[in-house]
Amino acid sequence: ATMVNNVNKFMDSRCITFGCSSSAMMTAGMTVANQSGFTGLAVYGAPVIYRPPQHIYGQMPDYGDDFVVFAQYYKDNLWDGRGKPTVVMHLLNNSTGYGAYDGAKAKAAELRFELLEPVFEHTASTTSETTSLNSIRALDPDILYIASTPKPSSVIIKNAYELGMTGGNMIIACGHAGMTKALVDLAGTNVCEGVYGLFPTVNWDDGASGMAKVKEYCQKYHPADFGNMDYIASWCQSLIMAKAAELAVESVGYETLSKGDSNAWKAYEDYGIKALNNYDVEGLQGPVSYTPGDNRMSKSLRVFQVQGGSINPVTDWIEAPVIEYEKYDWFGKK
Missing domain, CATH: 3.40.50.2300 (Response regulator)
Known part of the structure; x- marks a missing residue:
């Protein structure tokens, strides 16, 4: 309202x-x-x-594009080529999460990914996802894809770290609503090390022509936001x-x-x-x-990775194809 x-x-x-x-x-x-x-x-x-x-x-x-671009990046650069990569999705219970799931449902079969069930959901105020992560560990996915904002994403990643689920064969990737400096600050640099994510702008260390003005203005008027994508x-x-x-x-x-x-x-x-x-x-x-x-x-979009506490690009710009979601009978239905 x-x-x-x-x-x-x-x-x-x-x-x-x-x-x-x-x-x-x-x-x-x-x-x-x-x-x-x-x-x-x-x-x-x-x-x-x-x-x-x-x-x-x-x-x-959009958030659906995030998933599609990362899935293709994973297939081209991280996958060993055997069978179908498996994905578990952990979604914020609003359009941030559901948008990523729309992209996954529309393109997973074409990209030869297997979406594992169930799809896990969380709220913006979640303080622990240990229970859901124990269930995810039993599924043993290749990718844990988190479509959320920084705070709940940090909870999920911290819990995964505490359960020993990071640093092994399972890749963690975040959609662009969560892949910001706040995620690293909340979860901790060691905890976030190696996490992948998508983002549709440059990062703060980029030499883009407009970056100097952004830095100057931010440092003068909003210093607390410096480094936030x-x-x-x-x-x-x-x-x-x-x-x-x-x-x-x-x-x-x-x-x-x-x-x-x-x-x-x-x-x-x-x-x-x-x-x-x-x-x-x-x-x-x-x-x-x-x-x-x-x-x-x-x-x-570009694919980024947390490396040494910084969010660094690992690809150049990747164009996401248009998806005519309205042609799918499930689109727009929870």
Whole structure:
């Protein structure tokens, strides 16, 4: 209800668009936005947010893309080639978790992965996952895939470490909602060593053209957030929204947009968002382009690994294919 009220307030205040970091919050607010033709941009996206495509866009690849890209990376670089790799999924009980599971269900057979049952779920407030991990240990998977945010992810990884499940044959991988500095801080550098993850922006040590400004601004105004990859993602969102507004103004003029009515919303979407074409976002994430039928504005991810306490890239940008989830009869159903 809070998110719906917020979206209504944005529209009543004559805003031309809105942004949201959380996939769960965007899931809550997307219906009223779509019904009104009010464009929104989500930093963290689940497939349900923009499949089928309407008026909500994903700044970056979604949680389903995370799984697909990591699965392919695992097959190409870590798997010994015998049989099918087995995966157990541990999901946050909202769109963050379910979005990753959507990707796994859609592509596991094609990628020749076996999804083991049951699928495990946890809450954002979980303090122990020892029971679920004991069950997972009995399943002996090749991959434990955690689709969650940093705090619960850290609990799962710490518990796995305490149970002696890390450092052996089982690989732990995290989706991009959890693969941030906060995860390493909460779990501990030794505990997180070797954990893989996905993220759709550069890291803080990258030499991207826009990184110097991010560091300068963050150190001056938000020093506690320095090193947090969420900060880069949110910075990119602002750049993309501003670039779309600039393009729309160039095409239809300031007066059209300044009215903040339904015509302004449509103009921002048609001449701003949909006009984005290979915008480089100052090198901070994959290039942004609108592609008809695909509301992901960037399609590129990198695989990262915790090495010596730092989250370091182990691949270049990998493009995630579009998945038309709405063609699956299970999509959108819990």
